[in-house]
Amino acid sequence: MFGNLFEEEEEGGFSSTPSKGRVTKGGDEPPPPRGRSNLCGIKNQGGTCYLNSLLQTLLFTPEFREELFSLGPEELGHLEDKEKPGAKVRVIPLELQRLFARLLLVDQQSASTADLTDSFGWNSSEGTNQHDVQELNRILFSALEHSLVGTSGSSFIHSLYHGTIVNSIVCKECGNVSQRQEDFLDLTVCVCGMSSLEEALWNMFVEEELFEGNNLYRCAQCNKLVTAAKSAKMRKLPPFMTMSLLRFSFDFAKCERYKETGRYSFPLTINLRPFCEQTDGDDSDYSYELFSVIIHKGGCYGGHYHVYIRDIDHLGQWEPPVSPKLQEDDPLSVLTIIIAQVQQHVLLDQLGQKLMDKIGSSWSKKFRKHYGPIGKFLQSHNDVFILVSNGTRVALKANPPSPTTEPPGPQGSHWFDLNDSTVTSIRESDIEKQFQGKESAYMLFYRKTQLHRPSEAVNNPQYKVPPHLIQMAQEENSRVQQKREEFEASNNTVELHLHLAPSYRLENGALQTVSKEQNGSTALSFDRRKTVGDLRLAIYQMQELWEGDMALTVAKSLPAGLHLYNTLTDDGVSLYSAGIHTNTDLFVWNGREVSLRLIYIICFRCSIAGSCILSFSNIQHFPVVKFLLLGSCWHLRRLDWCEEVGEPLMDEDASLSELKIIHGETLVITEGQLPPKGFLKLSVWLYPDPGTSSVVPSETDSHHTDNGYTDGQTAGHSAPLCGSNTTEVRSVGQVEISDEATLEELKTQVLTLPALQDLCAPTSAFLRMWQLEGRRLMRILRGQQLTLRYHTVLTGTDLCVQQLLKEEDLGPKEMLLNVKMGVPGERSYYPPEELVWDSSRDSSPRSLRTCLAAHYGLSPDSLLLAKHLPEKHSWEEISSWNQQVSKKKKKKKTESLLGAPFHLKDGDTIGIKVLENKFS
Template structure:
């Protein structure tokens, strides 16, 4: 094993284990069952981690019908039962039983993949280290040895011996007395050299035909002559098994460089082979000595790691072979190319390229064209002859055609010409007819629909792919090349009723076991389908709502929505009937409209009108909101609907004492609760407006018809935020006539309404179209707090200090002055501390960037900041909160560069330490 080292470690997996999806419908989590068998009808084996070598060998054994049926012929009366394996006196042959179960599942289980966990546990492989110890060639010997040991004393004890074991004879002939010394050897597989030979036949020839001569210093001691003599040594195959396994020695050791290497040079092997030249003389017919290839185990990679998969011939036609995807694309491209040739023929004339011109002319013909006719057809196309236009530069037309063999081919002793990729047809058809025929037939003369010599598949762990027999030749050489060959005796015949019948030979108890598993799978799929299609919709009834400021508002907040569960495949009519059953007292028309909760309130969008339409196609999804009403009005008020009328929730600022009512009521409309005046004397009111309303309409609705309407100047926070002075841009008369949507206002945006009576005082000043709002000098401060805690998080010490600050004050200056006045310079190790805000729940927000001013950081004056340990981010960094699942404690914090990727964050040493489940 030391020579193979890490050969069995996989460099890369061709597939990954399918992840289990789940669907949560707000009720319970339903795991997605594994999908059913694919259209190819064969299933793969999940990789447990470096078990691709095992999967490849098991698939080969499964598709060896005689081995499979011999194994199935061993019943529980001989092998015992798996449920009794832990009983002290029970004799249970676990390995063959688990192999039977695996084969039954591979044949009949309605899944795309299955697992070998139970089988590998029967080997005693319980961790990845043990599973990674075997090479597929060595595994073949170990597995067969384990099976032989398990079947001792049973009817199947000679199973491996009969199917796979052969004998060869080594002979030495004395050149003096011609005495023959023979010794027979048993073999399970033939190990053949790859280095120095180019094919399997050449390797067998050197092993079983060529003779080794003992002469010179290398003489042979003849027991009959009793002295050293010249002799010849040879070997022959004496007894051939039904199944011949050939192991290729791809890996060698360089004694000069003292390192392993893989032979990647071309090494061919036949699809069928006659072994008579390599056998002892016998009167057996050739049919008994002919073998056909039915499996190739392939190794991809180098001698320090790689991946195994198998090309297998489906002898019993258990799978459904169809044109490989690459060939399907190639076929479509060929048909499309012929269609294009018809349409581009005229454009080729313009190119003045003789190759393009002749190709276009020949593409319009049904097959080959007489050489003398080609010149005539060319003249009809371009208006002059070849000799006149091209002979001087390109020579005679025949010579030109011969100089382009990749495009043109001469037939009939050079009297006819055709395109290289164009097949001749016995009965000429027009190009249009031929293209149409190919499109309708879905086939191409050069691409067969199904192989005639057997169906081949690539079984690559979980993935199964149909391949062509010609694909085997691609594995003659390279980093991905054949590693083991399996041949089957030509005379072995299959019973007619075994073809296409995966249940053939499977014992009744295994059929029942798989059927029960399939029934459970089908039940899980049905439950998952119901669960995955079940949606909850929230019904909002019109009687509980009123129209207010362009949005629908609940009259009584105690009357919440009604949740209705329904299958999303049901129709709108089914939903309407279900709603009628809930509201049995409803009279008149019942309209259902998709709604959405916006910050300003509930808003309506599309009405569901087609009762035959499914809910999913109508845009009704899980947790959708539906408004139930008469379709025209709500409590006598018409309702605007659609995205263009979406209401916006705006923050309205006005000077305290303006004509607006102190509790925020304009006329009969409630506009929300007004806040206490801020440092600049501004009152905040949250108000909803229709997105189709104009700015002028907003001003009228607020009963301030003469006030200036101002928007925040770009880059400056709303009044009172950012400290110091804030600037506002006065909206022009043109802007006052535009709608809120046209002005691209969004929820939470702020408008300042400034009556003329407040202009040019100590707080508000106007210069051209800019209003400046000043903060009074006695309000220019920030409160900095510092708390220390014991180990039990009890507050031990608290310090509070008001630090003078203006909008232009740097936060680093605020921190430094707080540290000095609170005498905390020695409290923080190395002076590492930061300033942080808190939200309403008391949670610390990200540290503020100390390179910014109070205004630029968006810090309100007359608010509190907390001194905390830790770094503050600079202008090029981000502060992130993150947590892990399952939670291991409070949220974690990290500062990263803005240019870093998420992957780099996850695998950062500080983040990933002790955590391996990203």
């Protein structure tokens, strides 16, 4: 019946091969319901997108749809009788009716055209052939007319789409007119060399073709070759005008086909009066509005069809489409958006900066390699951009309105993009995007504006649908809904393994079954869409003898036994949201004990004396500290990298996973209560008063260096020195303070300790606060208004407070040094003095030597300095060492005592010797 429908056409475009990457769902899965648009798509059987686009256009042509539905079974027959001999069954219109009913009434995302194409005689081997939608439109109408012969609908296609064109040739000598009438179902209009549909129609029906010169016309009346004019006019206009655009041409020079991708505009409404033979009618007789655009994407040897359709009866739910994201990899899209955001034009020099601001990358870095310079790219797209002001500015090319184009309709106008199974809302302005490019309009469908729809048809998909088709759709909806419920129930049923507490005992830190012969688990099938509370109730009903509370804890069977994880506490959350899946193990217990033995008691079988090291696992999501500890006078600490007791675990409500405690890690239980969250517990020590002796002789067992310095501390001086082996500091108690407290507030709180009631300090500035490490003074805390968090003071830090005779506020680069001046001619030192050295401007040895010389009133060159190294029991001489000079840069490296090899810090001891040959 369809002749060469499935043969490849040489003059048309071709539809797509089947799209790849789509997952084919199993036959047991029911079709998904309709989307937000409430419209049904059509499945692509493999290269049938051209058929889908045409069928959707016919469906959304209300007059075509209603004429088809008006044909009853008494005229078309019944599909059940098509195999009966002698039965007159018109299969094609019957299958088309059933397809339209499914598209209108059945709640599914997409319908299948398999039954319809079977009625065409389509076999599986032709499923992936490529076909032309223009040719299909003509053949489909021809097949329907042939199938409807002898019925009341035999002429409805003719009445809706049939028009006539009259071709006239006028003799210029005698005025004789020769006419020939042609029928058409669609108009084929030229695209090559035209800029718009109106221009093509003007060239077809207004302009005349002259026969002159070597191309004369033989007049039948004159009986000779004469000059003549040929023209064409439309004599009869159908209610629906179909325009087929000749997008595909043949290049005779290259002997190959190509697709016209240049700009070709068409109006939303058009008046055809200038192109008609009779022009004395009302404007409504010639006025048409666009309602469908079939679009071809691709080239002349392959591609894909989809269709833009205006929902005349408002059968779908139109929503404003979401604005597409900026395609940063498409320079044409990016530049168009940038230029469109300005009112007129953009300087070519500024376009690169605007591109950088928009996508964060320059043209040279992102596009130049593939598209060349930006100026060349703009010139190559002269259909989109226009260069003005001698090429210094760029603007978007304006689209002048056609004289026959009327203003567009309201925004939106219920336009949809039907792309096989997918249906999305679009704006009316999106049609302009199909004027040009590889994705562009291919067929246009116009409808007379004088055709009005009754109010009963609006938002009523059942309007004029026969009752037997409505019943068929309702039965299919019931079957589909039942399949969906069965599928959802089957897909959401999980198999759970319940482990009941009476069947288990706690052994070696894990749950073991009471009897090794029994499995200990009970299988339960449950819908994961239900809540935890529903599961708990179902287990209660299974275990009639269960008494008291019931806790459900996720468990895992490991070789060591059953290990517990998180407990399901929220009864309102679904099992799916709680992370319960098939084969999940659940431990059912009262949440407190197993076999009448508290779980955490097992952890404390060892006697706790001072600190107790123990390993644990299986409780990743339990509050670890509260679970393990009895009472509030203990806390947990980690072990550091050298297996020594490290920092405490401050958050007692945290789980193992939150504390990032891994399997096999060892924790230390230490006596003592942790401060509240955000507070610090600090130990405070008191710095002793310094001695007052003027000259202190060196000890007899002191070690002497080659330079005459004495190794070790002098006798009679008990003040602690940084790095000394032992200190004379005395513990005065502990303070608990917020980590947001300032240093001044810490000093004030320290003065409230009972052991420091007799300490006389007018203000906190008369106190110096040291940080201790291993009973050694390491650094001075500076900045009265800086917080303890800024100073990185942590819980357990030891601080030493020192009373001063005057106020002190050291700067960040001011360093406190203990200076010991050697007694000339003797191996002894004067008592140490404290010296503040400002190293902010210069931290070199010369700066320190100058500072000490000024303090003692000596010449800098007469001083020999050394730093005391108590760990090595030696002195390290401080001198201006020789720097290696780079041959390339010729620049010395800056000398600094704060860096290697001296690393001077607060409390370091500096020894001074006056060279004998320069002493005065």
